[in-house]
Amino acid sequence: MTLQQISSFAAGEWITPDAGARTIASAITGEAFATAGNSSLDVQGMLDYARTVGGPALRKMTFHERAKMIKALANALGAQKQVLYDLSFNTGAIQSDHMIDIDGGIGTMFVFASKGRREMPDGHVYLDGDLEQLSRNGTFLGQHVCTPLQGVAVHINAFNFPVWGMLEKLAPTLLAGVPAIVKPATNSCYVTELAVKIMLDAGILPPGALQLVSGGLGDMLDHLGMQDVVSFTGSANTALMLRSNPVILNNAVRFVAEQDSLNASILGPDAEPGTPEFDLFIKEVSREMTAKAGQKCTAIRRIIASETTTQAVIEALSARLAKITIGDPRLDTTRMGALVSNGQKQDVLEKAAILGQEAERVFGDPENFDVQGADKDKGAFLPPMLFHCADPDNAQRVHDTEAFGPVSTVMGYRDLDHAIALANRGQGSLVTSVITHDPTVARDVVLGSGAYHGRIYINNRDSMKESTGHGSPLPHMVHGGPGRAGGGEEMGGVRGVKHYMQRTAIQGSPEMLTAIGERWVPGTPEIKATAHPFTRKYGELSIGETLNTASRTVTLDDIELFAKFTGDTFYAHMDDEAAKRNPFFPGRVAHGYLLLSFAAGLFVEPNEGPVLANTGLDNLRFMKPVRAGDSIKVRLSVKKKTQRTDEYGEVRWHVTLTNQDDEMVAEYELLTMNAY
Structure with missing residues (x-):
């Protein structure tokens, strides 16, 4: 060959x-x-x-x-x-x-x-x-x-x-x-x-x-x-x-x-046999023991259940594991294939023997199991093996020995604090899960165990239809763990x-930071718009391009009409004496959202053009109240541009509202989609 x-x-x-x-x-x-x-x-x-x-x-x-x-x-x-x-x-x-x-x-x-x-x-x-x-x-x-x-x-x-x-x-x-x-x-x-x-x-x-x-x-x-x-x-x-x-x-x-990671799964004290959470727990553990023949860095190695439910867990899990068909992975009827090599098989058997010094094997005999479509003596086949540790407090090897295959150990806890302590005995894992319908249980596990685990997976009847599983690291979230798990992080999106x-601290003037980051920083010299920015396509706009509008006076009629039209009759807008008793207001003031509406009226170009949609508003702050008789004007600057498709891009505008004394009254970022 x-x-x-x-x-x-x-x-x-x-x-x-x-x-x-x-x-x-x-x-x-x-x-x-x-x-x-x-x-x-x-x-x-x-x-x-x-x-x-x-x-x-x-x-x-x-x-x-x-x-x-x-x-x-x-x-x-x-x-x-x-x-x-x-x-x-x-x-x-x-x-x-x-x-x-x-x-x-x-x-x-x-x-x-x-x-x-x-x-x-x-x-x-x-x-x-x-x-x-x-x-x-x-x-x-x-x-x-x-x-x-x-x-x-x-x-x-x-x-x-x-x-x-x-x-x-x-x-x-x-x-x-x-x-x-x-x-x-x-x-x-x-x-x-x-x-x-x-x-x-x-x-x-x-x-x-x-x-x-x-x-x-x-x-x-x-x-x-x-x-x-x-x-x-x-x-x-x-x-x-x-x-x-x-x-x-x-x-x-x-x-x-x-x-290496001695990942654990905790069955919450509320998850008694007969509850959806108990059934979910058995399903999760069985899947993690048998997927990839247990050769997953996130597989459940320690099964932590209350002492009153330990026997029920063993019986239910053994019954489920007994249905797993082992054999040639190319057969449609096979539910668990082989380990990657005979060398890996031997390593798992050696580690299982170490676990056997402190725990009793209650399911799975590596000398007596069936394999379909292949020779179990030539291939790297093993059955799922479940152990029970009756005294996890005085055990050590079940907390520091990982058999990297279809092997897991059940152990009982007296109360939730004991369960948390047992989970932490692994000295750092990639993931620990808790199956519970009680939010206080979930919170206590996170507070007591979060420092020992890179990820804590919580599941119950409410999330189980859409959850991805104990053993599924997702690219959006960090994958890694402290201590024994290596102390590193992978994935986690942009993290x-x-x-x-390399993260570098840059120090300098606004103009320098604008040039480096390609994002306009207030204080950078403005680029005066030669035409209304809303008439310019995405590719024609420059970072820092700025429009300064005319001013508009805010009247008492404006405030009252806005209150009547919107239903916002908060006392600071309608009751002068009540407003004066408020430490933030000198008397009746304009609604913040009235100011935003007036600002839009000052800077918007009403005709059809390259602005396709207003998609959001970020980082809104109101700094100084506006009273009837005050005037406002707007400065609109191109802060950042992000191309989304070949047809349009997102423009982030820096918007400031100032009053007749050039004092800033509001600031925010406006997002628009502009034709390319």
């Missing part, structure tokens, strides 16, 4: 395995079918290629251009999902597992593409937070900005998610403008290789933006510097070895780790992008 050669992609070329390559076996049959690894890879050349070719090309692009690129990559992968599915069966995963990995990874790309377009500027500098007033008169200001690191991101991924594991790191990296070198786990690198080929063949990425190491990294980490990032997923021991590299320590190389950027 000719073994498939799994290549690396280095400095623009595909490099086949050499004589020292590692053999990869099918999880189903145990037979070798591929080789991967090349000990002669020019790792310094790969790093140089990323830094000098890929990085500059990506940094020339705006955030929006990079977001469009990521969306195009997702579409390219989506068009060839089936070939990825077909190849992934060799990892032991069933069809629903492929959807978690492949569809989940593609979906993550789409989310980052969307967030890049909606939450980041169509520019090169990301503004982090609001302006800081550093001087009395506003001529010296501060602003935090984020710009792309000028190095390379080295992604070291685990075997269990060869596609999602790559894409959930790659999407925020590319969006930040940083090239990536991807190193998948060798056991499943053939799936990652195919996904990389699909993306590269699509012709979307600039040269040097993405490289692939199939096999070992060699001494690549010894060549990293302060502009580089290492993002790792895997065991705590491997993470410790990598992050202890003297070069990484000496050069303060950013190191993001997602590692994840900022891991690959």
Whole structure:
């Protein structure tokens, strides 16, 4: 049998395995079918290629251009999902597992593409937070900005998610403008290789933006510097070895780790047998034990239920697990496939034996179980194994040993504080869940356990139809955890992008900050509008372009008519004596929303034109009351522009209202959609 050669992609070329390559076996049959690894890879050349070719090309692009690129990559992968599915069966995963990995990874790309377009500027500098007033008169200001690191991101991924594991790191990296070198786990690198080929063949990425190491990294980490990032997923021991590299320590190389995690799920004291929450809990635990054959970094390893319901949990969970059909993942009737390799199977058995020192196995015999369509002695098959720890307070190994497979341990708690303490015994996890219909239980778990867990998933009868599950990290939310879980964060929307950027404090005049951030800062010299801004298309407007309107006097009749028309007869507008007793008002004053309406009347161009819609108003503040007889005028400035489609873009206008004494009475930001 000719073994498939799994290549690396280095400095623009595909490099086949050499004589020292590692053999990869099918999880189903145990037979070798591929080789991967090349000990002669020019790792310094790969790093140089990323830094000098890929990085500059990506940094020339705006955030929006990079977001469009990521969306195009997702579409390219989506068009060839089936070939990825077909190849992934060799990892032991069933069809629903492929959807978690492949569809989940593609979906993550789409989310980052969307967030890049909606939450980041169509520019090169990301503004982090609001302006800081550093001087009395506003001529010296501060602003935090984020710009792309000028190095390379080295992604070291685990075997269990060869596609999602790559894409959930790659999407925020590319969006930040940083090239990536991807190193998948060798056991499943053939799936990652195919996904990389699909993306590269699509012709979307600039040269040097993405490289692939199939096999070992060699001494690549010894060549990293302060502009580089290492993002790792895997065991705590491997993470410790990598992050202890003297070069990484000496050069303060950013190191993001997602590692071992003794995740827990707490059944709330209110969730008695017969409640929707109890049934939901059993379903969630069973799914997390068997999805990907339990090879998920977020899988439930410790099942924490009240002492009065522990036996009911064991019985219900055992009954559900007994219905799981184990076998060839290519069969439609299979509900749990194989582990990724026989080596992984042996590791799980060894860890299960350690758990057995403190807990009794109450379901699943690894020596006696059925496998359909495959030879269980040759393939990496195991049954779900459920343990019961009767004395979790005096146990240690159930709280520090992760059997990375279909293995979990039930333990009982006396009260909710005890449940929280048991969950925290894991010394840091990626996720802990609580299934409860009692909001006070959920709040107590968050307050008592939040510091120990990267994510707390709460579910009950109200949210269960739409919830995504205990074990589903979402690209919108951070994925990571403290302590044992590695102390890192991934994804989290724009938060994840900022891991690959440098936050810098910028100090200077309003004009300097406007030029750097491409967002108009008050105090910057105005660009006088030569025509009404509302008559100008999106592409014709300049940042800082300003319209100053005529003034309008506010009368008592205006105030009373507005009150009658709207029904807003609040005393400050209608009762002079009552208003004077209020420390904020000198007497009757105009409605704030009357002022906004008058402001619109002063600056709006009524005729049909490029302004398509008013889509919102942000950051409204009223600073000084307006009395009858006062006048107001408006300054309307283009603050920021964001292209939304090829047909229109969003314009953010800075609007100030001042009175006859040039005192500011109101300020806000107006959002319009303008034809391109």
